[in-house]
Amino acid sequence: MSYILQAKDLKKYYGKEPNLTKALDGVSLNIRQGEFVSIIGTSGSGKSTLLNMLGGLDNPTSGSVVIRGKEIERMNDEQLTVFRRRNIGFIFQDYNLVPVLNVYQNIILPIELDGNKVDREYIDRIIHFLHLEEKLSNLSSNLSGGQQQRVAIARALASKPAIILADEPTGNLDSKTSQDVLRLMKVTCKQFHQTLVMITHNPEIALMADRMIRIEDGRIVRESQTETSGGGR
Numbered sequence: 001m002s003y004i005l006q007a008k009d010l011k012k013y014y015g016k017e018p019n020l021t022k023a024l025d026g027v028s029l030n031i032r033q034g035e036f037v038s039i040i041g042t043s044g045s046g047k048s049t050l051l052n053m054l055g056g057l058d059n060p061t062s063g064s065v066v067i068r069g070k071e072i073e074r075m076n077d078e079q080l081t082v083f084r085r086r087n088i089g090f091i092f093q094d095y096n097l098v099p100v101l102n103v104y105q106n107i108i109l110p111i112e113l114d115g116n117k118v119d120r121e122y123i124d125r126i127i128h129f130l131h132l133e134e135k136l137s138n139l140s141s142n143l144s145g146g147q148q149q150r151v152a153i154a155r156a157l158a159s160k161p162a163i164i165l166a167d168e169p170t171g172n173l174d175s176k177t178s179q180d181v182l183r184l185m186k187v188t189c190k191q192f193h194q195t196l197v198m199i200t201h202n203p204e205i206a207l208m209a210d211r212m213i214r215i216e217d218g219r220i221v222r223e224s225q226t227e228t229s230g231g232g233r
């Protein structure tokens with residue numbers, strides 16, 4: 001079985017004894033292409049740290065991350081930046097939109113950075129699903145939190161990356177919008193065989209994944225297939 005994303009005994013320690021924090025303390029994970037995995041756990045359990053490591057945004061203290069067979073620690077900064085842009089779409093808790101660009105420009109930014117052609121029909125579909133039609137020419141800095149979150153989701157989906165890493169992607173949306181957005185993400189991910197790894201506090205949202213991983217004190221304490229796995233996607 002080949003995996004698209006693997007973590008091998010990942011550890012991330014901050015500080016020194018007696019103030020040592022073991023943000024990640026030996027996490028190993030194998031994720032298949034097209035799989036939708038949710039990561040759930042209390043505040044401070046290590047979820048964001050894990051997602052940052054999986055996306056090559058931070059270096060582990062030890063252990064390794066393998067994406068599409070490549071050990072990302074072996075890449076230099078420039079190689080990693082390009083590799084990330086081509087393979088991974090991020091949805092961050094704080095959105096990371098470019099404030100001086102409008103909504104449409106933000107959405108297509110990763111595509112343009114890579115010099116690729118914009119699939120306008122596909123982008124329009126995402127925009128429609130995320131109810132962003134009316135906002136396309138607004139500066140992203142003038143949007144509400146929930147609107148910015150939807151732009152960040154659209155941007156992550158826009159370039160059809162093989163892997164989407166999402167940190168609380170629906171944290172600012174009401175429960176109905178959250179479920180609608182998650183359904184859209186599931187449909188597009190399935191259509192393009194994308195792999196989705198999502199952090200959430202919300203058990204209902206977590207259960208929409210194929211597999212749910214619970215993390216506590218930097219360790220995986222439970223893994224379970226959900227009822228939606230095995231064909232329900």
Ligand SMILES: Nc1ncnc2c1ncn2[C@@H]1O[C@H](COP(=O)(O)OP(=O)(O)OP(=O)(O)O)[C@@H](O)[C@H]1O
Nearest residue numbers: 014021022023041042043044045046047048049050
């Ligand atoms: N840069 C840092 N320096 C020191 N400690 C850190 C740093 N980043 C994270 N930590 C610590 O590592 C632990 C895990 O943090 P992390 O942000 O991964 O948790 P989380 O599960 O994502 O929390 P939340 O749900 O609140 O976002 C916490 O104890 C946190 O204080």
